[in-house]
Amino acid sequence: MTLRRRLPPLNAVRAFEAAARHPTFQAAGDELGVSAGAVAQQVKALEGWFGVPLFRRLPSRGVALTPAGERYAAAVGDLLDGFADATARLRRQGQDHVLTVNTTHSFASLWLIPRIGAFRARHPELDVRVVANNTLADFARDELDVAIRHGRGRYRGLRADLLLRDSVFPVCSPALRDGTPPLARPADLARHVLLHDDDPIDLEAVAWPDWLAAAGVTGIEARRGPRFTHTFMVLQAATAGEGVALATRVLGGDLLAGGRLVRPFPEEVASPYAFFIVTPEGQDPPKVALFRAWLAEQAAPLSPLCDGT
Known part of the structure; x- marks a missing residue:
């Protein structure tokens, strides 16, 4: 005897599961790449298929799961996670190379x-x-x-x-180090442009205010100067002589070894x-x-x- 599964519309289930994890249908739609209205329509279709409400609409225009919706969301979430894992494993077969x-x-x-x-x-x-x-x-x-x-x-x-552990220190181009005004000790940074790394990952823990404070340097406006969204960009600006940047042994090591960047003084701060x-x-x-x-x-x-x- 062939087993015939009675399943709800799978697109509606997927929309419901996303909506269950977000405070609004708009947020769920952003995840799925569809409009909030499309999510609401799919949820309504699923509620019609079951004949019970899965969400209650809040006065704040948000949504909240009903008790039935909470139970179904827990079960469906586990099933979709398992489905995604099985799919990924199957896709990886033949990709061992x-x-x-x-x-x-x-x-x-x-x-x-x-x-x-x-x-x-x-x-x-x-x-x-x-x-x-x-x-x-x-x-x-x-x-x-x-x-x-x-x-x-x-x-x-x-x-x-x-x-790798790491440490953070100032770097600049050889021409900037050897030029005027001088750059031979941390206090000399007051007369140079500071290049800022806004990369939220690579140097999140140590920016110029942190480094100067740790090195005991005062009297420098630590937040002035050009800003860049990635570490590789700020180091490229430093190699072009645009100012002094903070580098690390890991991310700046090859540029230092090749002579494109130099350390004007030895002071450094350990990175957390x-x-x-x-x-x-x-x-x-x-x-x-x-x-x-x-x-x-x-x-x-x-x-x-x-x-x-």
Whole structure:
């Protein structure tokens, strides 16, 4: 005997589940890429299919789940999560040769991409895909294998292993350091343009006011000067001689080694943040294990410089 499932319209279920997680239909529509009216129409269709209300409309124009809606939302949310996980696993089959790495724009451009050729040369059987953004993406939804993130290493439900600690210090072009006015000690910053990093990830913990205070420098207007949304942009401005930027050993190391940037004085401040390898909990797939081992090798030369010793 063939089992025939009696299921509600799946588009309506998807709209309902999104609406159940948001305070308004507009927010649910933004997630789904449709209008608030379309969400309301799908929810109304689902309520008609059941013959019971799933939401009650609030005077504030928001919505709240009814008791029946709460029960159904809990069940449907678990089912859709399982459906998404199963879909991601199936899509990953046949993709064992693709390694997808998620990290920030600045870490990708300043550290990872200049080194990734060495990994590809060692493991030509793997195709590397780098996805850069400033938020820790969803591993299942975005089909990620591994992430490298800058923070305190607390990522709920994920494994986070320390890759590199870091420190923060001023940098500038050689011409700016050797020019006029002089730039030989932190107090000289008062006569130079400060370049500001507004990247919410890479240097969130240490900006110019923090660095100057930690270095004991006073009498400088620490918030004046050009601002940039990514670390790689502010360092590019520094190499062009536009002013003095804050860099780190990790993100500024290659520019320093190549002579495009210099440290005008040795003072530095330890960063409370570090770089972490982030993966789903459990045993690494073989390709992730290979990448993790390679990252550790690449980080080894920097580790003595970045661990506070």
